[in-house]
Amino acid sequence: MESPMTDAAILDRTALVAHARDSIARGSKSFAMASKLFDAETRERAWLLYAWCRKCDDIADGQDHGGALSGVTDGPARLADMRARTDAALRGEATGDPAFDGFGLVMRECGIPARYAHDLIDGFALDAEDWRPVSEADLLRYCYHVAGAVGCMMAVLMGVDPADEATLDRACDLGLAFQLANIARDIGEDAAAGRCYLPADWMAEMDLTPAALMTREARPRLTLLGRRLAAMAAAYEESARHGTGALPPRAAWAVLAAAGIYGDIAREVARRGGAAWDDRVVTPKREKLGWVVKAGMQVIGRARRWPSATPRPAKLWTRPR
Secondary structure: OOOOOOHHHHHHHHHHHHHHHHHHHHHOHHHHHHHOOOOHHHHHHHHHHHHHHHHHHHHHHOOOOOOOOOOOOOHHHHHHHHHHHHHHHHOOOOOOOHHHHHHHHHHHHHOOOHHHHHHHHHHHHHHHOOOOOOOHHHHHHHHHHHHHHHHHHHHHHOOOOOOOHHHHHHHHHHHHHHHHHHHHHOHHHHHHOOOOOOOHHHHHHOOOOHHHOOOOOOHHHHHHHHHHHHHHHHHHHHHHHOOHHHOOHHHHHHHHHHHHHHHHHHHHHHHHHHHOOOOOOOOOHHHHHHHHHHHHHHHHOHHHHOOOOOOOOOOOOOOOO
């Protein structure tokens, strides 16, 4: 039988949750809105996990809740610090950082396998090494590390059995869809920071180079690649929806809302064509609210519309086991 929490522990958890709530409010309006659809316990746990993911991302890129990349020069040292504090939190040790302490708390509460946290950090390691994808499979492997692994952690947080590989595959697919949308939207911002996540194979097909990627002459060919990313994001988004039958109704509501809101980023990139990188693509608040309503209706018929028994498309990349 578990011993009751002391008053100090309760206050500590309350403070960690408050920090996490502020973090998601600053870092992602889309995820903050979707998180409101969870029940209170799941919502707080989602905030705690988000705050750690956000902090690790900021450590890796020298940011503060996103924004312009600063171009860090001490990537390996930052990565070592991130790993050390994460491992300490996983052992239940206090780190003095609410993002890491809250992460340790939610990992213990939900029994989330630590491998997914390590997989995420391995994604940050790729960026620290100035890694570039050569093939589409390389791109998807990177997307798994920086987003698909988070999808798996979120699924377990929402009650999915860690041994339910089929549902975790669908959760990973949603993370892949989100990251592909991010990459499509941020091609210009990444280029300005000296990064390129477009596979070298794709670039060669279009006779493009990173140095010339954002030139006026390259824009028609870049548009084709942006739309290719958007189409991939749509395929993984659709696959992910087949996993919502394994979730409680409110969790499925939040997931379907987030899928629609984030999916609209990729769809807008495709719609804008060559103008997609003239200014940052966002999903307006009224459209986010529209997805909240639409997702609420989708929850009711999700088992019929997206049967969990439907085989996952063979053409989709499969996460490492």
